[in-house]
Amino acid sequence: xxxxxxxxxxxxxxxxxxxxxxxxxxxxxxxxxxxxxxxxxxxxxxxxxxxxxxxxxxxxxxxxxxxxxxxxxxxxxxxxxxxxxxxxxxxxxxxxxxxxxxxxxxxxxxxxxxxxxxxxxxxxxxxxxxxxxxxxxxxxxxxxxxxxxxxxxxxxxxxxxxxxxxxxxxxxxxxxxxxxxxxxxxxxxxxxxxxxxxxxxxxxxxxxxxxxxxxxxxxxxxxxxxxxxxxxxxxxxxxxxxxxxxxxxxxxxxxxxxxxxxxxxxxxxxxxxxxxxxxxxxxxxxxxxxxxxxxxxxxxxxxxxxxxxxxxxxxxxxxxxxxxxxxxxxxxxxxxxxxxxxxxxxxxxxxxxxxxxxxxxxxxxxxxxxxxxxxxxxx
Amino acid sequence: xxxxxxxxxxxxxxxxxxxxxxxxxxxxxxxxxxxxxxxxxxxxxxxxxxxxxxxxxxxxxxxxxxxxxxxxxxxxxxxxxxxxxxxxxxxxxxxxxxxxxxxxxxxxxxxxxxxxxxxxxxxxxxxxxxxxxxxxxxxxxxxxxxxxxxxxxxxxxxxxxxxxxxxxxxxxxxxxxxxxxxxxxxxxxxxxxxxxxxxxxxxxxxxxxxxxxxxxxxxxxxxxxxxxxxxxxxxxxxxxxxxxxxxxxxxxxxxxxxxxxxxxxxxxxxxxxxxxxxxxxxxxxxxxxxxxxxxxxxxxxxxxxxxxxxxxxxxxxxxxxxxxxxxxxxxxxxxxxxxxxxxxxx
Ligand code: SF4
Ligand code: SF4
Ligand code: SF4
Numbered sequence: 001x002x003x004x005x006x007x008x009x010x011x012x013x014x015x016x017x018x019x020x021x022x023x024x025x026x027x028x029x030x031x032x033x034x035x036x037x038x039x040x041x042x043x044x045x046x047x048x049x050x051x052x053x054x055x056x057x058x059x060x061x062x063x064x065x066x067x068x069x070x071x072x073x074x075x076x077x078x079x080x081x082x083x084x085x086x087x088x089x090x091x092x093x094x095x096x097x098x099x100x101x102x103x104x105x106x107x108x109x110x111x112x113x114x115x116x117x118x119x120x121x122x123x124x125x126x127x128x129x130x131x132x133x134x135x136x137x138x139x140x141x142x143x144x145x146x147x148x149x150x151x152x153x154x155x156x157x158x159x160x161x162x163x164x165x166x167x168x169x170x171x172x173x174x175x176x177x178x179x180x181x182x183x184x185x186x187x188x189x190x191x192x193x194x195x196x197x198x199x200x201x202x203x204x205x206x207x208x209x210x211x212x213x214x215x216x217x218x219x220x221x222x223x224x225x226x227x228x229x230x231x232x233x234x235x236x237x238x239x240x241x242x243x244x245x246x247x248x249x250x251x252x253x254x255x256x257x258x259x260x261x262x263x264x265x266x267x268x269x270x271x272x273x274x275x276x277x278x279x280x281x282x283x284x285x286x287x288x289x290x291x292x293x294x295x296x297x298x299x300x301x302x303x304x305x306x307x308x309x310x311x312x313x314x315x316x317x318x319x320x321x322x323x324x325x326x327x328x329x330x331x332x333x334x335x336x337x338x339x340x341x342x343x344x345x346x347x348x349x350x351x352x353x354x355x356x357x358x359x360x361x362x363x364x365x366x367x368x369x370x371x372x373x374x375x376x377x378x379x
Numbered sequence: 380x381x382x383x384x385x386x387x388x389x390x391x392x393x394x395x396x397x398x399x400x401x402x403x404x405x406x407x408x409x410x411x412x413x414x415x416x417x418x419x420x421x422x423x424x425x426x427x428x429x430x431x432x433x434x435x436x437x438x439x440x441x442x443x444x445x446x447x448x449x450x451x452x453x454x455x456x457x458x459x460x461x462x463x464x465x466x467x468x469x470x471x472x473x474x475x476x477x478x479x480x481x482x483x484x485x486x487x488x489x490x491x492x493x494x495x496x497x498x499x500x501x502x503x504x505x506x507x508x509x510x511x512x513x514x515x516x517x518x519x520x521x522x523x524x525x526x527x528x529x530x531x532x533x534x535x536x537x538x539x540x541x542x543x544x545x546x547x548x549x550x551x552x553x554x555x556x557x558x559x560x561x562x563x564x565x566x567x568x569x570x571x572x573x574x575x576x577x578x579x580x581x582x583x584x585x586x587x588x589x590x591x592x593x594x595x596x597x598x599x600x601x602x603x604x605x606x607x608x609x610x611x612x613x614x615x616x617x618x619x620x621x622x623x624x625x626x627x628x629x630x631x632x633x634x635x636x637x638x639x640x641x642x643x644x645x646x647x648x649x650x651x652x653x654x655x656x657x658x659x660x661x662x663x664x665x666x667x668x669x670x671x672x673x674x675x676x677x678x679x680x681x682x683x684x685x686x687x688x689x690x691x692x693x694x695x696x697x698x699x700x701x702x703x704x705x706x707x708x709x710x711x712x713x714x715x716x717x718x719x720x721x722x723x724x725x
Contacts, residue, residue, distance in 0.1 A: 041548030048463075048545045051533035079689060081696040086703050112531020112546055112553045119510040119528055126511070129669050132534050133509035134676070152707070168707050172697050176689035184682060191671050195503050195538045197637075197664035198656060207404055207671060338542030339494075339654040340462065 006090055006373035008157075009236050013370060017235075021359040021366075028356020031349045032109055040112060044350040049342020050332070057331045058354050059106035061189050062324050064139065067099020068221025069228070070146065071182040075218070076251060078175050087244065087376035088225055090153060091232075094374055095224060097146045098361045104143050106357055107136075131192040138185035145178045157372050186217040193330055199338065202272035203286045204330035208262055212326075215259040220323040222252045223296075227316040230309055232375065245312055249300045256297040256319070263293075285325065285333045292322035405670040408638045408662045409501040412520035415587040417498055417641030418560070418574060419594055422653065423483050423625025424608060425491040425581035427471055431573035433458060435469040438561055438572035442466055465547040465556035469495040469573055474652045483625055483647025490646065492653035493573075493582065495558035496543045497633060497640035498522050501663030504535035504544055512555075513544075520587075520641050523559045531555070540637055540656060540664065570612045577610065580620045585613030587641050594631045594645055602626040638663035 035043040046053050073092035076082050108114050119125045120136045127133050149171070155164040190213030193200055206212075226245040232238055267273045276286050296318035299311060332344070346354075369375050436443065436458060443458035444467055460467040472494055477487035484490075502522050505513045512529035515522050524544070531553060535544045547553035561571040569575070574584035583590065593613055600606055603626075607619040625647050632650045633643035637659050644655060651657045675681060701707045 035551075037551060039547070039549045039551045039553055044548070046548055048536055048542070051536040051546060078693045078696050081692070081699070083696075083700040083703050086700070089704070110532075112533060112548075113526075113529050114531070116510070116528065116530045119512075119530060125528055127509055129506050129665070129672065130509040130534070131668060131672060132507065132532060134672065136509060171707070172694040173690055175697070176686060176693045179689050179693070180682060180686045183685070184676075187675070188672075191668060191675075192534075194671060195507055195664045195668040197503075197540055197667075198659055199540070207667060210671060210675065338540070338656070340542075 006153075006156075006376055008371050008373055009238075009369050009375060011236075011370055013367065018363065018366060021363040024352075024359040025356045025363060028353045028359070031353050031356075034349070035109055035353075040110075043347065043353065045344055045347045047342060047344065049337030049340065050335075050344030052331065053344060054346045054350060054354050055106055055110040057328060059110075059357050060103045061327050061331060063099050063103040063106070063357070064189070065186070065217045065220045065323060065327065066224055066320075067096040067103065068182060068186065068217045069099075069224040070094075070096030070149070070221070071179065071186075072218045072221030073225065074175060075179050078172075079179060084244065085248065087241070088229070090150075090374050090376075091228065091369070092221075092225055093146065093149050094153075094365070094368055095228060096221075097150050098364050100139065100143045100146055102357050102361055104139060109353075131188050131195070135185045135188045135192065138181045138188070142178065142181040142185070145174055145181060148174050149178055153372050153374060182217070183214065187211065187214040189213050189217075189327075190330075196335065199336055200330065201275060201282050201334040201336070202270065203267070203275050203282060204334040206266050206270065206272075208266045209330070211262055212259065212266075215255055215262065216323050216326055219252060219255045219259055220320055222248060222255065223316040223319040223323070226312045227320060230313040230316075232369070233309070236369065236375075238375065245309075246307060249312065249315070252319070253297060253300055256293065256300075260293060260297070263290075282329075282334055285329050289322055289325040289329055292318050292325060296322055404674045405662070405666050406673055408666050411500055411587060411639060411641075412516070412518055414518045415500075415520040415641055416560075416565075416585065417520070417587045417590060417643065418571065419583045419585075419590040419613075420493050420642065420644050421581050421583070421597070421608075421625070422490050422492055422644065422646035422648075423627065424579045424620070424622065425471070425493065426579055427473065427491045428578065429471050430576045430578065431493065431582055432460075432467075432469055432471060434572040434576040435558075436467075438564060439468060441468070441556075463494060463543065463545050463557075465545045465554055467545075468556060468558040469493065472654065474648060485648050485652065488648070490648045490653065492644075492646070492655075494541075494543075494654070495642070496522060496560070497541055497642040498560060499637060499640050499663060501638035501665050503538040503540055503664050506663075506665035506669060507534040507538040509534070519565075521560050521562055521565075523562055524555055524557060526554045529555055538664070540659065574611055578620070579622070580608040580610040583609060583613055584611065587643075589613050590643060591631065591634065594634075594643060597624060597645060598627055598629060598631070600624040635661045637661075638666070 031043055040046055044053055044055070070093040073085060073089055077085050077089055108117065111117055120133065151167060152164055155167070187210035190209030193205065193209055194207065225248060229241050229245060276283050296315050299315040299318065444460040444464065445457065446459050446461070460470060463470055472492050474490045474492065476485060476489065479487065479489045481488045482490060498521055500520065502513070502515055505515050505522060509532065510528050510530055512525050513522060513535055514525065531546065533546050535555065536546055544555050544557045546555050561569070564570065564572065570584045574582045583593070590613060593609070597606065602624055604624050605621060606624050607621050609615070610620055611617045628646055628649060631643050631645060632655055633640035638661065644650065646653055697704065697707070
């Protein structure tokens with residue numbers, strides 16, 4: 001075996017973090033039982049002014065953006081032909097696998113009439129003008145694609161070389177689909193806001209939302225790679241991949257610059273930038289979001305950031321936070337319900353369910369890297 | 380890319396973006412349906428009796444809603460909802476200011492408004508619904524809801540510019556509720572219950588064209604002159620209500636707002652005081668969102684083309700690098716020369 005083969009990390013499965021995560025996941029499941037017996041209102045603070053809360057905006061809109069690691073890395077490796085990033089393909093695809101699969105599950109407990117969900121897939125009820133219909137289909141398709149893309153890892157683990165050989169021959173189609181589908185639905189997560197019209201502040205409401213959502217999703221997907229790499233290095237005592245990450249940072253810079261150019265070009269053109277100085281919550285959140293985007297990119301641009309794992313990690317966290325805020329702001333903070341005094345702040349149980357979802361994600365990560373050949377093996 | 384080239388490209392993109400925005404990605408606004416029916420609500424005629432509210436509950440078989448803090452006196456059958464809800468399709472609300480001395484006056488005055496679905500010409504709820512559970516009748520234009528299709532995603536609630544559809548969060552089997560203009564009564568030759576019982580003609584049912592003409596008649600009359608106001612259904616032979624003409628805002632709300640609505644409003648106070656959004660475009664928001672989607676996905680040609688390109692590139696690049704690729708080889712891979720060098724550097 002060569003120095004960079006993939007191998008299970010090994011080690012004990014049941015550790016303290018494992019138990020903590022399992023406990024958080026159990027709490028979430030118990031709370032969800034309440035949702036199915038007493039209705040959404042029993043667990044969440046949702047209301048008709050704020051019909052979408054963190055289960056949609058964090059678990060799905062942000063969760064799938066986190067899940068763009070596999071998409072962004074596939075885009076670079078297979079479409080832009082940068083083979084040097086091969087060592088991170090598997091772990092990136094796995095991050096996507098969990099991000100998306102759990103988002104798909106989260107949809108089911110947020111849907112008020114979940115037992116009708118299959119209507120989404122019946123052509124005679126399809127409503128192609130609905131951005132949500134398009135998102136639902138693309139996400140469902142992409143989850144399938146991800147499991148196939150990740151299948152070689154399973155097949156390898158269980159020694160099914162024949163099946164793997166066969167899969168390899170058609171994998172290029174799957175990989176192409178794995179780039180197409182996120183391109184479609186990540187931009188649509190932005191388009192979904194357009195129909196809200198004047199209910200969303202001009203700081204976020206624009207026809208450029210699809211492009212902004214797509215570019216920031218790629219940005220977040222890419223930023224997740226150094227983030228995960230450093231955490232894996234610390235948590236699993238692995239060697240740091242600073243060199244490779246340094247070069248990845250240059251790609252992040254390009255994508256980030258495109259995002260900022262479109263974001264501010266559009267704000268300037270629409271004359272909406274004045275709203276940024278209103279001094280209210282919206283304006284301040286906008287300033288914070290922009291500062292994080294610019295700050296994170298500036299940090300990366302400094303030469304030493306391309307060398308130091310610490311600076312890389314801080315830059316990645318800053319950019320991820322910026323992307324999270326952009327999504328929360330455009331869906332929640334920048335949104336104003338019709339008529340009257342509506343309030344929404346997630347309830348504690350609601351937050352615990354979201355915490356549980358992310359706990360399951362990390363839990364699965366730990367199990368998978370320990371048991372399956374996911375991470376590149378260092379000499 | 381060199382740094383200078385990169386900055387240049389970025390600047391070019393920033394300059395090009397607004398130009399692209401200007402070429403608005405819009406689909407054609409929807410026309411008024413050929414046999415559009417609707418309602419004219421005249422706030423100056425409304426006396427706030429709420430007869431329309433109880434008639435609505437009865438006609439749609441909806442339970443009364445009581446204030447939780449209603450107390451002893453309110454333990455009976457009184458219906459006292461605070462807002463629209465899955466079981467309140469229609470509600471009379473009041474604008475109040477200062478001493479509330481005079482009706483239809485902004486300062487120290489008050490005015491009524493009736494809130495329910497406006498049956499938009501280009502409805503956001505229909506455009507948003509992923510499973511066709513919101514439906515606009517192609518002839519009459521009435522917007523109805525079918526709970527048997529609904530998945531409860533609440534995108535209609537989120538997107539309606541008037542805050543109309545409501546969902547029941549306290550029910551594990553919650554439903555969306557909203558006014559359907561008593562389609563079930565119309566099917567039997569009746570008229571919407573609220574218009575049927577309205578004593579003053581403040582809620583008036585009929586074909587949209589005739590209602591618009593009626594509104595123009597009212598707007599043209601000098602304030603204070605006596606007019607005959609039809610009741611129930613426009614053109615019916617019910618006795619009219621005779622009253623002094625109100626001091627109208629010179630505009631029929633719903634004539635153009637958001638592409639037009641089939642429920643229209645006349646009022647004595649500015650419409651935004653009654654909770655009707657006034658700073659809105661003359662086209663519905665679906666023209667923008669669907670315009671985007673149709674441009675990006677026209678006949679799926681764009682995605683198909685993109686997929687073709689992606690398949691080509693993926694196939695070519697995989698072939699070139701297959702030996703190195705963890706998705707394709709069990710045997711792991713040699714780091715390429717560049718990666719080796721970088722690793723030494725770090
Ligand atoms: S008022 Fe709202 S619910 Fe009624 S048709 Fe218009 S968008 Fe739909
Ligand atoms: S809640 Fe029901 S009616 Fe409303 S958009 Fe979703 S599926 Fe359609
Ligand atoms: S019945 Fe007529 S007058 Fe009475 S509250 Fe309703 S709209 Fe107003």
